[in-house]
Amino acid sequence: MEKKEVKPRFKKGLWKPEEDLILKKYVETHGEGNWATVSEKSGLMRGGKSCRLRWKNYLRPNIKRGTMSDEEKDLIIRLHKLLGNRWSLIAGRLPGRTDNEVKNYWNTHLNKKSSRSKTKTDTMKDEKRRQSPNSKPLSSGSLENTSGEFDGKKEEEKTQLTNPWIEETKSFNCDIRSPVLFPANDAPFFYDDDPFIPIWDSFMLFEEYGSSGEGTYSPQGMQPVLP
DNA sequence: AACGCTATCAACCGCTCTCGC
DNA sequence: AGCGAGAGCGGTTGATAGCGT
Known part of the structure; x- marks a missing residue:
């Protein structure tokens, strides 16, 4: 042979x-x-x-190890609500944290925490989902539905990001696709009853400090990451 | 002390995307 | 336009540390 x-x-x-x-x-x-x-x-x-x-x-230099700060936890939760399982995007907003770390942290700590706060019926629904072969992580709320869609093909993803998502962000004079999520044209930022706003608000708050110029600000223990 | 169970996290796998030819 | 290689992403697995009995 x-x-x-x-x-x-x-x-x-x-x-x-x-x-x-x-x-x-x-x-x-x-x-x-x-x-x-x-x-x-x-x-x-x-x-x-x-x-x-x-x-x-x-x-890699500037990798941050160790436990997540409260700010980071909070941000992960909010960003996950906003973006779904797009770990690299979420990690991109957390200086020094990697997508793998964020993903692991979510799966072990936060996912559990959020499911714990669910109702009994929700938990039962979860069980059923888990038994089905195409089970997806549970999502709650309108935005979460969107995150579920992200699990599909990238094409669908693009469509999702285009519509109605981006349109919605544009209505705040912002563009989610922008690496820095500030209101365009220095437009004032309006609040209304939309449940999306509180999430967006803290997101914006982080952006304001977290990615200002050289990225030197580090709110309460957040390490600055130099390019 | 020994065993079993659970939680955690590093690493792998499969798929898609991007880019150069 | 089509193809292939390399890069990147998200889901999943497996090793092991920690804890309870």
């Missing part, structure tokens, strides 16, 4: 400190990117994806 071409077998499992060191040194000298070649060039027997993940989630 002819020898089959054996694909390089990448190492799996937890990263050792020496592996971290190798990857860190490699990225510091060669820069990010080309993850597929990192394993062969650095000598790490890890897949490109694995290297990328390790760098992004743990080795």
Whole structure:
């Protein structure tokens, strides 16, 4: 029999400190990117994806470890309400936190907390959902319905973001797609009875401090992240 | 002390998107 | 326009630490 071409077998499992060191040194000298070649060039027997993940989630400078502050918890809850399971977007609003960390935190701490505050009937509905193969995380409220839609194809997602979402944000003279969510044209920010507003309000409040210019403000324990 | 259960979180997997050719 | 490679994202899994009995 002819020898089959054996694909390089990448190492799996937890990263050792020496592996971290190798990857860190490699990225510091060669820069990010080309993850597929990192394993062969650095000598790490890890897949490109694995290297990328390790760098992004743990080795990158300015990564914030440790327990979430109350502000961060609050923000995650609010942003999740606003954005759904779009962890990278949520993490982008939390200086030093990664999408994986936010996702884990939500799944272990906050998701549980929110479900605990649900009614008995809601909990029963949850059980049924869990039993169905296509079960999705429970969502409550009109915005949450939107978040459920996010789980679908990106095309649908785009549609969702376009309509009615973005239109709604535009009505505040804001555009959700903008990285900085300030009212356009220095327009005054109006409140009304919409339940969306309180969420948006605190979101805006964070934006005002959290991403002002150099990102130097750190409300109560929030670490500033320099570019 | 030993065992079982639960909670937590690092890492993997599969899919989609983006970009260059 | 179509294709392939690389990058990114979200869901899920698995190891293990912690706790209760």
